[in-house]
Amino acid sequence: MxxxxxxRLAIGLVTLVAASVVVFAVLEIVPGDPARLMLGxxxxxxxxxxLREQLGLDQPVLWRYLAWAxxxxxLDFGRSYxxxxxxxxxxxxxxxxxxxxALIALLxxxxxxxxxxxxxxxxxxxATDAVAMGLSQLGVAVPNFWFALLLVYVFAVWLRLVPAGGxxxxxxxxxxxxxxLVLPAVALALPQAAILARVTRSALLEVLGExxxxxxxxxGLPRSYVLRRHALxxxxxxxxxxxxxxxxxxxxxxxxxENVFYLPGLGRLVFQAITQRDLIVVEGVVMLLVAVxxxxxxxxxxxxxxxxxxxxxxx
Amino acid sequence: xxxxxxxxxxxxxxxxxxSTAALAARTDIVVGVVLEPPHxxxxxxxxxxxxxxxxxxxxxGLTRITDRGEVAPALAESWTVSDDGKVYTFxxxxxxxxxxxxxxxxxxxxxxxxxxxxxxxxxxxxGIFEVIDTVEAVDPATVKVTLKHSxxxxxxxxxxxxxxxxxxxxxxxxxxxxxxTGPFKFQNWARGSSITLVKADGxxxxxxxxxxxxxxVIPDAAxxxxxxxxxxxxxxxxxxxxxxxxxxxxxxDLKVVIxxxxxxxxxxxxxxKPPFDKLAVRQAIASAIDRKAVIDAASNGLGQxxxxxMSPSNPxxxxxxxxxxxxxxxxxxxLKEAGLENGFSATLKLPxxxxxxxxxxxxxxxxxxxGINLEIIPVEWADWLSKVFTDKDYDLTIVSHTEAxxxxxxxxxxxxxxxxxxxxxxxxxxxxxTDDEAKRKDILVEAQKILAHDVxxxxxxxxxxxxxWNAKVEGMWENSPIQANDMTKVxxxx
Numbered sequence: 001m002x003x004x005x006x007x008r009l010a011i012g013l014v015t016l017v018a019a020s021v022v023v024f025a026v027l028e029i030v031p032g033d034p035a036r037l038m039l040g041x042x043x044x045x046x047x048x049x050x051l052r053e054q055l056g057l058d059q060p061v062l063w064r065y066l067a068w069a070x071x072x073x074x075l076d077f078g079r080s081y082x083x084x085x086x087x088x089x090x091x092x093x094x095x096x097x098x099x100x101x102a103l104i105a106l107l108x109x110x111x112x113x114x115x116x117x118x119x120x121x122x123x124x125x126x127a128t129d130a131v132a133m134g135l136s137q138l139g140v141a142v143p144n145f146w147f148a149l150l151l152v153y154v155f156a157v158w159l160r161l162v163p164a165g166g167x168x169x170x171x172x173x174x175x176x177x178x179x180x181l182v183l184p185a186v187a188l189a190l191p192q193a194a195i196l197a198r199v200t201r202s203a204l205l206e207v208l209g210e211x212x213x214x215x216x217x218x219x220g221l222p223r224s225y226v227l228r229r230h231a232l233x234x235x236x237x238x239x240x241x242x243x244x245x246x247x248x249x250x251x252x253x254x255x256x257x258e259n260v261f262y263l264p265g266l267g268r269l270v271f272q273a274i275t276q277r278d279l280i281v282v283e284g285v286v287m288l289l290v291a292v293x294x295x296x297x298x299x300x301x302x303x304x305x306x307x308x309x310x311x312x313x314x315x
Numbered sequence: 316x317x318x319x320x321x322x323x324x325x326x327x328x329x330x331x332x333x334s335t336a337a338l339a340a341r342t343d344i345v346v347g348v349v350l351e352p353p354h355x356x357x358x359x360x361x362x363x364x365x366x367x368x369x370x371x372x373x374x375x376g377l378t379r380i381t382d383r384g385e386v387a388p389a390l391a392e393s394w395t396v397s398d399d400g401k402v403y404t405f406x407x408x409x410x411x412x413x414x415x416x417x418x419x420x421x422x423x424x425x426x427x428x429x430x431x432x433x434x435x436x437x438x439x440x441x442g443i444f445e446v447i448d449t450v451e452a453v454d455p456a457t458v459k460v461t462l463k464h465s466x467x468x469x470x471x472x473x474x475x476x477x478x479x480x481x482x483x484x485x486x487x488x489x490x491x492x493x494x495x496t497g498p499f500k501f502q503n504w505a506r507g508s509s510i511t512l513v514k515a516d517g518x519x520x521x522x523x524x525x526x527x528x529x530x531x532v533i534p535d536a537a538x539x540x541x542x543x544x545x546x547x548x549x550x551x552x553x554x555x556x557x558x559x560x561x562x563x564x565x566x567x568d569l570k571v572v573i574x575x576x577x578x579x580x581x582x583x584x585x586x587x588k589p590p591f592d593k594l595a596v597r598q599a600i601a602s603a604i605d606r607k608a609v610i611d612a613a614s615n616g617l618g619q620x621x622x623x624x625m626s627p628s629n630p631x632x633x634x635x636x637x638x639x640x641x642x643x644x645x646x647x648x649x650l651k652e653a654g655l656e657n658g659f660s661a662t663l664k665l666p667x668x669x670x671x672x673x674x675x676x677x678x679x680x681x682x683x684x685x686g687i688n689l690e691i692i693p694v695e696w697a698d699w700l701s702k703v704f705t706d707k708d709y710d711l712t713i714v715s716h717t718e719a720x721x722x723x724x725x726x727x728x729x730x731x732x733x734x735x736x737x738x739x740x741x742x743x744x745x746x747x748x749t750d751d752e753a754k755r756k757d758i759l760v761e762a763q764k765i766l767a768h769d770v771x772x773x774x775x776x777x778x779x780x781x782x783x784w785n786a787k788v789e790g791m792w793e794n795s796p797i798q799a800n801d802m803t804k805v806x807x808x809x
Contacts, residue, residue, distance in 0.1 A: 032697025036705060038353065039439040040361025042718060051437045082353035083506065084490045093506055149537055157545045164541040166531060169505050259535040262542075264507025268534075272507075275667075276353065277697040 004311075008301055012294040019290040020072065020283075024065050027279045033057075034081045034277040055081050068283065077284035082276050087284040090269060097167055098265040101181050101188070102250035108189035109196055109246060114239075116193070117200025122227055124205060133201070139194025148187035148260040155183060165261040184261045188254055192246050199242050203235035210234075236307045244300035248293045252285070340807040342526040344788065346800060347539060347551035351507065351532040354490035357476035358431060361439035363717065363798035366476035367552075368510055368530050370799035373414075374479035374495035377405055377424065377458075378470050384577075384628070384719065384796030386470050390419065390480055390496060391458075400465025400750050405458045411519040413482050414500040421452035426483045428460065440477035443468075467750040468720055475797065498523040498803055508532060512802075524790075524806030543569060543783055550784035550791060552800050555669075560615055563783050570786045573617055574794040575628045577719040578778030580618065580670060582678060583712045586771055587733035590655060591710065597770035599649035601639035603685045604678060610776045613674030618776030623763035624722045626777055628794065631759035635767035635774075646685045658686020661710040665691060666699040670778065671713040678713070704731045715778045719797055722762055723747070725771055734771035 035051040036043070052058050059067075071078055077087035120132040156164035162183055168176045207213065208231055216226045255267035266285060273281035305311040352364035357374060371379060379389035388394075391405040411419040430436060432444035446466045451459040462469065472478060485494035493501045498520065499512040509531045514523060531548060533539045536557035542548040544566060556563060564571045582604070590596045606620040619627050622635030650656055665675045672693065679689040689711065694702065703709040709731075716724065725734050726743040739762060746758045767774070780795045790804035 030697075032695070032701050033705070034697075036700050037697045038360055038362070039437065041700070041704060041716075042442065043361060043439045044441045046434070047437050047439065047441045050435045054435075054437065084354055085506075090506060145537065149541075152538075152541045156547075157541050160545060164545040164547050165533070165538050166542075166547065167505075167508055169508070260538050262508075262531070262533045262535065262538050264505065264532075268507060272351070275695055275697065278353075 004305075005302075008298050012298060015294055016287070016290060020069055020287060021065075023283050023286045023290075024068065027282060028061055030277075032277045034279060037277050038082060068280070072287060077287075078280045080273075080278055080281045082273075082278045083281075087281050090281060091266070091284060091288055094264060094266045094269045096170060097181075097263055098251055098254070098267070100177075101185055101254070101263070101265065102247060104181055104185040105188040105192065105250050106243065106247055108185055109192040110243065112189065112193040113196035113200055116197040117204060117239075118227065118232065120197070120201045121204035121208065121231075122223070124208075133198065136194040136197045139190050140198075142191070144187055144191050145256045145260050147190060148184070148257055151183045151187055152260070165263070167263050180261075180263075184254075184257050184263060187257055187260075188250060192250070196239070196242055196246065200235065200239050203238045204231050207231045207234045233307060237304055240300055240303050240307070244296045248289070248296050251292060252289050340524075340809045342524065342807070343528070344525060344550060344802075344805065344807075345529045345531050345548050346802070347533045347542060347548040347554065348530050348800075349532075349534055349539075349553060349555050351534075352510075355493040355501065355504070355510070356481075356486075356489035357479055358427070358481060358486075359437050359439070359490065366797070366799045368512075368800070369493055369495070369497075369501075370476045370479070370797070371497060371801040371803055372499045372512055372528070373493050373497045373501055374476070374481070375497050376474050376476075376479045377407075378474035380471070380474045380719075380797045380799075382792045382794060382796065382801065384794075386474055389474070390424075394470070396750075400748075401462045403460045403462070403469065404453075405460070407456045407458065408519055409456050411496050412517065413485065413496055414494045414515055415482075415485055417482055417484050419480070419482070419496050420455040421458045422455075423480055423482050424458045425450045425452045426486070427478070427480045430481075430486065431478065438477055440472075440475065443472040443475070443477065465748050465750055467747060467755055471720065476799065499525075499528060502527075521803070523803050525802060528802055530800075546785075550782075550788055550805075552780070552782050552784075552791060553795075554781050554783040556615075556781055556783065557669075558615075560781070568786055569783055570788075572782040572784075572791075572793050574780040574782060574792070575619070575626060576717065576778045576780045576795040577626050577721075577797070578715040578717040579621060579624050579626065580613070580674070580715040580775045580778050581624075581713070582773035582775060583709075583714060583732060584770070584772050585707060585709055585711070585731075585733055586735075587707075588710060590653060590659060591661075593653045594769065595649045595653035596655065597773075598639060599646045599653065599685060600682065600687070601770045601773050602642050602646035602649060603681050603687070604773055604775070605641040605681060606636065606775055607641075608681070609674045609677050612677045613670040614776065614779055615781075617779040617781065618670075619779070620776050621774045623767040623774055624716070624725065624772075625759070625763050626719070628777075628796070629759075631756045631763075633760050633763055635763060638767045639770070643684055650685060650687075656686075658688065660688045660690065663689040663691050664694050664699065664703055664709050664712045666694060666696055666712070666714060668715075670715065674775065675713055707731050707733055713775075717778070717798060722759065722766075725766060732771050734769075736765065736769060736771075739765050739769075 035048050039048055080087055080090055116132055120129045123129045152164050155161050162179050167180050170177050213230055216230050252266045255271050258265040258268045270282055270285045348367055350364040352368055353362055355365060355369055357365045357369055375389045377391040378386050381387050390408055392408050394403055394405045396403055413419055428447060428450045431438045432447055446462050448461045448463045453459050481489060498515055498518040500515040502513045503511045509529050512528045514526045533542055536555040539555050540559040543551055563569055584591050584597055610616055610618045620636045622638055625632045663675055663679060665671045675691055679691055682689055703712050723743045724730055726740040742758055742762050749755050784791055787808045789806055789808055792801055
């Protein structure tokens with residue numbers, strides 16, 4: 001178990017270092033001068049040169065990489081070119097929106113998907129299974145920005161139950177903040193739930209074909225008991241893998257939903273930073289996301305050990 | 316307490332609360348903006364998004380630009396100009412304080428102007444300060460500015476966001492916490508979300524009606540429309556409405572106001588790159604384009620057609636849209652004249668704005684009719700600024716030039732049009748040293764005509780401003796002579 005863990009950790013660290021090189025190199029190649037972009041079309045060349053010097057963009061590439069990577073080790077992500085505030089502060093502000101949103105969406109996803117998957121697998125081939133899977137097909141196919149807009153028009157414009165968008169900040173109180181996250185979380189969760197329900201169903205069906213299930217049924221255990229105790233537990237590994245991937249996606253891959261609800265999340269921060277060539281912010285956020293993915297994968301690996309005693313016993 | 320006293324007290328209280336309820340119109344407003352400003356210092360960045368929050372609200376200049384695009388006194392209550400037009404003596408308002416409590420005076424003006432023209436200045440509009448020779452604080456309420464030569468636009472330029480007065484005590488922190496002299500002071504910036512201003516105590520000028528303004532960042536048309544319909548946002552001065560204009564117009568709670576801007580939208584041409592160096596080729600392109608079709612696609616049919624580089628709302632505007640009317644046969648004839656009757660291929664680089672992307676499609680199909688095949692290349696702004704604007708690596712592009720009074724760009728050496736016309740340059744030279752209004756107008760009319768005939772760019776239309784706000788909100792700017800959201804006259808009707 002310890003060796004397994006150490007190996008996973010080492011792979012994670014190598015991934016992080018490789019990512020830092022790739023991210024930095026790619027952003028070096030992308031055309032566009034941050035200083036010119038900030039000063040616009042009327043700027044005189046010497047004003048642009050002065051700003052480049054202020055931002056440190058006149059330094060050699062290698063030196064800039066080392067300064068930046070060195071800073072990362074001490075959690076110093078540098079200062080945003082455009083916002084001129086520390087990158088770590090920007091990331092913290094956005095995470096305060098993105099992390100709760102991702103968690104709520106993930107919770108909703110699992111709460112919908114696991115029962116639907118179980119239900120469909122138990123009634124395999126029957127009409128109810130077809131209906132459940134048909135609905136999940138629809139959930140995957142519906143564009144999520146369209147679904148999000150539908151929610152906005154029904155619940156914000158028509159019923160006026162929740163705001164049409166925006167985020168009041170946690171300082172405005174937990175309830176108004178949560179209220180602002182309800183619709184985006186639902187819009188995010190639906191397609192994810194549809195995917196997860198299908199994965200759950202097919203994982204269950206595979207397990208249900210195993211000999212030990214027949215044995216369990218043969219010794220007289222009730223169908224529902226076998227489904228929950230024997231089948232679901234063994235089907236959890238692919239399900240957990242997908243949940244891990246979905247969390248990483250929900251944390252920053254939600255730019256479209258963030259735009260529809262104009263939420264100040266990580267996705268919009270990185271998108272805005274790319275278009276404004278605020279390279280240091282892009283680098284910081286991408287590194288953070290790489291770290292999150294590495295961490296989530298590590299946790300998923302660990303949770304395999306929890307559901308699978310054989311992995312726990314191995315040392 | 317006797318019963319009658321209680322009764323009177325209750326009656327008085329009741330009346331008081333009733334009357335405040337009746338008199339108290341709303342004093343807060345949420346204003347939608349499409350782009351979040353990168354920071355809040357208008358003297359250190361070009362982003363219009365900065366001025367859209369702080370201009371006239373937080374920061375003030377010596378002069379200010381009104382909603383009609385005229386110059387009015389601001390921190391300078393009056394001024395005199397020497398006969399040779401070189402020495403401006405500004406008399407400043409007294410008793411003005413910055414929001415941090417420090418006094419405003421001649422020293423702040425000198426500091427501001429010297430800072431903007433210093434070698435290490437990052438003022439995005441540094442060019443307008445180059446004409447200044449010396450700035451002298453004569454006494455706390457008098458500033459004398461001596462110019463290198465007379466400059467017709469000097470007072471106008473001093474009213475721009477780039478020239479607002481900042482204090483040496485706070486200038487360094489203005490990007491994050493702007494400190495100005497305006498009627499509203501900065502309160503809070505929830506990055507990515509909103510910027511809040513509140514009424515400043517002891518403002519020196521006309522009192523304002525609003526207590527609180529929240530500028531909320533809504534980047535997407537799909538989000539802006541429901542935000543307006545649900546009442547979450549009560550004003551959107553530059554609303555990205557997409558196709559929902561009629562839906563908004565139909566809502567009785569909302570008012571839709573179509574105004575003008577200073578945005579000349581052009582099909583810019585690389586004048587030095589063959590075959591565009593031939594006048595006949597540029598004439599052919601101009602004749603092949605039907606402005607109305609472009610306007611319909613690029614601006615919901617709302618833009619005003621232009622025939623030269625001047626806003627129709629400018630007093631010096633002349634209608635030159637008839638110089639090259641839409642005429643396919645004529646266009647083909649021009650191409651033949653250039654020896655290119657079989658047409659040619661070129662690229663059209665489009666920045667990520669709706670007017671360019673939508674207008675570009677129409678222009679490409681119109682030019683195909685005369686045998687010019689355009690390859691459309693969508694580019695990002697950063698890419699556009701470095702490749703097209705700075706390196707001049709392009710054939711054709713579509714962009715709106717939103718600065719006011721910017722006809723001189725066609726005379727700037729190294730500007731991305733790569734257009735050179737000594738006669739035009741001479742006119743611009745003359746214009747810059749002329750301050751007589753009538754003479755300026757004559758020069759501007761002449762300059763417009765030269766451009767209209769020479770086609771350094773195809774002049775398409777003036778970018779419209781689509782403002783949407785609650786029907787009870789009064790005092791919003793209907794037009795945008797400069798890119799600003801001056802909220803000083805805004806109030807709620809009872």
